[in-house]
Amino acid sequence: xxxxxxxxxxxxxxxxxxxxxxxxxxxxxxxxxxxxxxxxxxxxxxxxxxxxxxxxxxxxxxxxxxxxxxxxxxxxxxxxxxxxxxxxxxxxxxxxxxxxxxxxxxxxxxxxxxxxxxxxxxxxxxxxxxxxxxxxxxxxxxxxxxxxxxxxxxxxxxxxxxxxxxxxxxxxxxxxxxxxxxxxxxxxxxxxxxxxxxxxxxxxxxxxxxxxxxxxxxxxxxxxxxxxxxxxxxxxxxxxxxxxxxxxxxxxxxxxxxxxxxxxxxxxxxxxxxxxxxxxxxxxxxxxxxxxxxxxxxxxxxxxxxxxxxxxxxxxxxxxxxxxxxxxxxxxxxxxxxxxxxxxxxxxxxxxxxxxxxxxxxxxxxxxxxxxxxxxxxxxxxxxxxxxxxxxxxxxxxxxxxxxxxxxxxxxxxxxxxxxxxxxxxxxxxxxxxxxxxxxxxxxxxxxxxxxxxxxxxxxxxx
Numbered sequence: 531x532x533x534x535x536x537x538x539x540x541x542x543x544x545x546x547x548x549x550x551x552x553x554x555x556x557x558x559x560x561x562x563x564x565x566x567x568x569x570x571x572x573x574x575x576x577x578x579x580x581x582x583x584x585x586x587x588x589x590x591x592x593x594x595x596x597x598x599x600x601x602x603x604x605x606x607x608x609x610x611x612x613x614x615x616x617x618x619x620x621x622x623x624x625x626x627x628x629x630x631x632x633x634x635x636x637x638x639x640x641x642x643x644x645x646x647x648x649x650x651x652x653x654x655x656x657x658x659x660x661x662x663x664x665x666x667x668x669x670x671x672x673x674x675x676x677x678x679x680x681x682x683x684x685x686x687x688x689x690x691x692x693x694x695x696x697x698x699x700x701x702x703x704x705x706x707x708x709x710x711x712x713x714x715x716x717x718x719x720x721x722x723x724x725x726x727x728x729x730x731x732x733x734x735x736x737x738x739x740x741x742x743x744x745x746x747x748x749x750x751x752x753x754x755x756x757x758x759x760x761x762x763x764x765x766x767x768x769x770x771x772x773x774x775x776x777x778x779x780x781x782x783x784x785x786x787x788x789x790x791x792x793x794x795x796x797x798x799x800x801x802x803x804x805x806x807x808x809x810x811x812x813x814x815x816x817x818x819x820x821x822x823x824x825x826x827x828x829x830x831x832x833x834x835x836x837x838x839x840x841x842x843x844x845x846x847x848x849x850x851x852x853x854x855x856x857x858x859x860x861x862x863x864x865x866x867x868x869x870x871x872x873x874x875x876x877x878x879x880x881x882x883x884x885x886x887x888x889x890x891x892x893x894x895x896x897x898x899x900x901x902x903x904x905x906x907x908x909x910x911x912x913x914x915x916x917x918x919x920x921x922x923x924x925x926x927x928x929x930x931x932x933x934x935x936x937x938x939x940x941x942x943x944x945x946x947x948x949x950x951x952x953x954x955x956x957x958x959x960x961x962x963x964x965x966x967x968x969x970x971x972x973x974x975x976x977x978x979x980x981x982x983x984x985x986x987x988x989x990x991x992x993x
Contacts, residue, residue, distance in 0.1 A: 544569045559603075585660065591603075594654075599654070602627065628888070634877070634880075662826065675821075696744055697717050704733070709733045742767045744847065755855070756815040757815065768847070781838075794880050803834070824853060825849070864897060924979075927978045
């Protein structure tokens with residue numbers, strides 16, 4: 531007996547629980563037409579209301595939009611995803627839906643249907659009503675990502691792990707773009723400015739651009755968000771010296787682009803790109819859960835391709851915006867298999883299916899948390915005095931270097947400090963800033979918004 535006939539034979543009473551049970555029995559999910567056949571006595575409006583409630587509660591996951599929308603059970607596994615049916619490279623568990631997406635996008639391009647940008651995929655997402663990540667998965671990610679800096683100013687935890695984050699995220703994100711630097715090469719470049727022999731200068735530029743973009747996110751943690759300033763400046767920093775048209779850095783796209791290895795054609799009309807970009811940012815900014823925000827950015831920024839190039843890199847760093855702001859463990863993408871990440875992106879481009887990319891996202895975040903848990907547990911408690919005067923210390927160090935003040939000129943340093951803090955705090959700020967000056971090197975000057983040329987001139991004065 532066919533599955534539909536079995537459902538009809540059961541003559542289930544119409545309720546939210548019955549809908550959830552029917553959907554859970556079909557690993558492929560069900561659209562509203564199929565559900566109406568399963569519950570012929572129910573009105574379409576009532577069915578839609580129950581489906582919306584089940585989606586809001588995280589019991590079901592809505593996939594696709596308009597007529598193509600279907601509903602899939604969130605699953606019984608602790609992470610809220612369907613049980614893994616197989617593992618991919620690096621032991622990454624793949625859900626049945628993720629496997630189906632992978633099978634489709636791995637077909638030769640000639641066997642895949644060419645598609646364009648579908649505005650309804652973005653239009654159909656309702657912040658805090660639609661959830662790409664089931665409630666149970668979001669809860670698990672919150673447990674994994676919790677840090678000792680909860681409740682402190684935005685970016686506190688990211689600053690505590692900044693040295694590790696700069697290397698991990700710069701290296702891993704660059705590697706997903708084909709960069710051949712090793713993690714040690716990346717560390718030597720970021721910390722000491724050492725270029726490995728035989729490497730392309732473009733690879734060094736890519737990594738240094740990541741470093742600058744990450745520092746912007748951490749330094750401006752209280753101001754960043756899903757707005758044009760943050761995303762366009764992220765792109766500009768990541769694109770520096772890498773685009774044929776230097777003016778294209780941070781500027782919404784004005785030309786057609788093609789996606790290598792894909793049958794997907796992004797939007798080509800500049801006004802439509804701008805409109806969708808603004809809508810994307812508005813929807814992302816309205817999402818309350820930081821992990822849903824992060825994944826939404828990973829899905830929709832590359833899908834829209836708002837910039838001439840460097841869109842996936844921008845999306846990976848943008849995914850860290852809500853994590854840094856909420857003092858959650860960052861997402862470094864270390865160990866993420868390049869082929870699965872690309873196939874997950876292709877699933878979004880060509881099918882508007884998020885399952886494979888969601889598998890990669892959830893696994894990648896767990897791996898990132900494992901790396902930072904050890905570091906987090908070894909961190910000393912933040913110095914409350916340094917935390918209270920953080921902005922004043924940064925401004926004072928910046929002024930000292932920019933004005934060429936010598937480290938051993940306490941009178942001038944106190945004079946500069948007096949313009950920044952109350953008289954009773956001058957002594958503490960001078961002492962803390964002096965300590966920072968002795969630890970200053972080219973690998974950390976960006977946190978004080980200093981240029982390498984300023985730092986070198988200041989060093990010459992010390993001698």
